[in-house]
Amino acid sequence: MRPDTVVPSAVPAVEPITPPPATPPHDETVPHTHPEPGVDPHPPLARAGRALRVGIGGPVGSGKTALVAALCRAFADELRLGVVTNDIYTTEDADFLRRAGVLDPARIRAVETGCCPHTAIRDDIGANLDAVDELAEAVGPLDLVLVESGGDNLTATFSRGLVDRQIFVVDVAGGDKVPRKGGPGVTAADLLVINKTDLAPMVGADLAVMDRDARARRGDLPTLFLSIVGDPTATSVADWIRHELAHHAALHPLDVPVGPA
Amino acid sequence: MATPSLLLLLADGRFPAGAHAHSGGLEAAVAAGRVTDLASLEAFLAGRLATAGLVGAAFAAAAHRAAVAETVGSAHPARSARPSDPPAGSAGRSAALARLDAELDARTAAPALRAVSRRQGRALLRAGRTIWPDARFADLPQKPGGAHQPLVLGLLCAAAGLSRVETATIAAYGTLTGAASAGVRLLGLDPYQVQALLVGLADACDGTAADAARAADDPPERLPAAAAPLADIHAEIHATWEVRLFAS
Ligand SMILES: Nc1nc2c(ncn2[C@@H]2O[C@H](COP(=O)(O)OP(=O)(O)OP(=O)(O)O)[C@@H](O)[C@H]2O)c(=O)[nH]1
Ligand SMILES: [Mg+2]
Numbered sequence: 001m002r003p004d005t006v007v008p009s010a011v012p013a014v015e016p017i018t019p020p021p022a023t024p025p026h027d028e029t030v031p032h033t034h035p036e037p038g039v040d041p042h043p044p045l046a047r048a049g050r051a052l053r054v055g056i057g058g059p060v061g062s063g064k065t066a067l068v069a070a071l072c073r074a075f076a077d078e079l080r081l082g083v084v085t086n087d088i089y090t091t092e093d094a095d096f097l098r099r100a101g102v103l104d105p106a107r108i109r110a111v112e113t114g115c116c117p118h119t120a121i122r123d124d125i126g127a128n129l130d131a132v133d134e135l136a137e138a139v140g141p142l143d144l145v146l147v148e149s150g151g152d153n154l155t156a157t158f159s160r161g162l163v164d165r166q167i168f169v170v171d172v173a174g175g176d177k178v179p180r181k182g183g184p185g186v187t188a189a190d191l192l193v194i195n196k197t198d199l200a201p202m203v204g205a206d207l208a209v210m211d212r213d214a215r216a217r218r219g220d221l222p223t224l225f226l227s228i229v230g231d232p233t234a235t236s237v238a239d240w241i242r243h244e245l246a247h248h249a250a251l252h253p254l255d256v257p258v259g260p261a
Numbered sequence: 262m263a264t265p266s267l268l269l270l271l272a273d274g275r276f277p278a279g280a281h282a283h284s285g286g287l288e289a290a291v292a293a294g295r296v297t298d299l300a301s302l303e304a305f306l307a308g309r310l311a312t313a314g315l316v317g318a319a320f321a322a323a324a325h326r327a328a329v330a331e332t333v334g335s336a337h338p339a340r341s342a343r344p345s346d347p348p349a350g351s352a353g354r355s356a357a358l359a360r361l362d363a364e365l366d367a368r369t370a371a372p373a374l375r376a377v378s379r380r381q382g383r384a385l386l387r388a389g390r391t392i393w394p395d396a397r398f399a400d401l402p403q404k405p406g407g408a409h410q411p412l413v414l415g416l417l418c419a420a421a422g423l424s425r426v427e428t429a430t431i432a433a434y435g436t437l438t439g440a441a442s443a444g445v446r447l448l449g450l451d452p453y454q455v456q457a458l459l460v461g462l463a464d465a466c467d468g469t470a471a472d473a474a475r476a477a478d479d480p481p482e483r484l485p486a487a488a489a490p491l492a493d494i495h496a497e498i499h500a501t502w503e504v505r506l507f508a509s
Contacts, residue, residue, distance in 0.1 A: 088504055112508040114282040115446040124277040126384035127508070 060151030117150025154183030284443030318473030324415025383407030396420035
């Protein structure tokens with residue numbers, strides 16, 4: 001098994017994922033897309049000239065909003081955070097994030113996509129870029145902006161003009177064949193998250209098959225197995241983002257602001 | 262004009278200026294039960310062309326006129342400058358555009374639609390600044406929500422070398438195609454039938470553009486002010502919905 005691909009070795013019956021211990025000083029099992037040995041990705045995080053923008057895409061119901069909430073929890077005391085959602089966004093969604101105590105509604109912007117969720121994140125990204133700008137105007141400079149796509153199909157992907165990194169979230173309940181189907185999200189996202197591993201026994205999903213297929217599709221790109229139910233701060237994904245933030249800060253130093261937030 | 266490809270590029274619904282997210286009031290009209298099928302969509306589009314279409318096209322044409330003011334002599338060799346011609350130069354352009362901005366505000370009764378027009382202007386400007394970095398966007402009025410979309414369009418078309426009537430055509434055409442495409446998505450209408458409907462409206466669209474381009478010779482306060490109060494009311498209600506698929 002690759003060190004950057006964490007598959008639960010067995011499928012436990014109850015509460016499968018033990019919450020990982022506090023992050024060790026330098027955990028190299030944490031995957032990152034641009035390994036730079038010289039960069040220490042761990043706190044204190046360097047501030048960058050502009051926020052790192054991370055797209056979170058994937059099929060309907062795979063756990064994108066749950067992952068956003070988990071990351072908000074993980075970074076609550078660490079980063080200045082904003083969220084842009086292309087989801088069909090109800091006040092219930094905002095309430096969900098607020099009630100979970102994870103995000104002030106002022107830090108969330110919803111973008112209407114005119115029934116074209118993929119267009120808004122790929123072909124015509126202006127409304128999303130406006131939302132990112134408005135967040136910074138409203139709450140000040142940010143370190144990290146999470147952009148949730150509308151639930152779409154496997155062909156959706158974010159423009160590089162909108163995000164710096166993208167995470168594609170699929171779930172085991174969608175069937176263990178999903179990684180094999182490929183599509184730009186599965187094959188090319190900077191991080192593939194296979195969520196809801198706690199449901200694997202219920203739906204008869206074979207995580208080893210998913211791991212093998214993901215690896216075949218993705219080459220060296222990292223894949224993480226996750227159960228947000230078992231790990232409400234999505235520790236492994238948060239660590240991956242910390243790594244990417246460190247690289248981003250090296251590329252966009254504080255004194256040389258690049259573009260809008 | 263020797264620039265048909267640029268005309269098509271700017272009129273294309275795939276030009277990344279956010280058009281896909283706007284239904285031109287159709288989402289609200291559908292929810293109100295006023296547009297349900299091809300026939301009612303056609304009536305909606307014809308009404309939109311005669312109101313928002315005409316006004317938007319006239320203001321885009323007027324902004325285009327302001328943008329090319331300093332070259333009036335060469336663009337229209339047949340006539341000398343008229344007293345109503347906007348003053349040339351950056352200061353003159355800024356003043357002309359600021360007046361157009363105020364006049365268009367006055368013609369847009371619904372606050373929600375004023376915000377939408379500025380939002381769309383901001384999106385178009387974002388695209389335009391990257392694509393035509395030398396265009397005179399700095400002369401646009403600096404308003405917090407952005408400049409009105411027709412004003413940005415006028416400057417953009419001037420930068421692309423399009424004529425005034427081509428500019429008005431793009432504006433009028435956009436008010437039709439955006440809503441028509443939203444109709445396909447919201448009502449599940451047959452896309453061939455909807456295109457046929459647009460073919461039927463093509464003459465009206467060209468006529469509206471010609472009227473708008475002519476109207477732009479008048480001073481700003483005389484520009485068309487056609488409006489549809491029910492569309493304004495719908496827009497205000499739409500803005501309060503908890504869940505919207507379209508931004509307008
Ligand atoms: N069992 C289990 N359920 C999960 C997990 N992660 C998310 N869910 C549930 O899956 C459902 C969908 O999660 P969301 O986060 O709303 O999914 P989404 O991808 O944002 O969905 P859309 O935005 O509608 O596409 C919710 O009921 C979550 O509670 C998980 O790890 N395990
Ligand atoms: Mg969601």
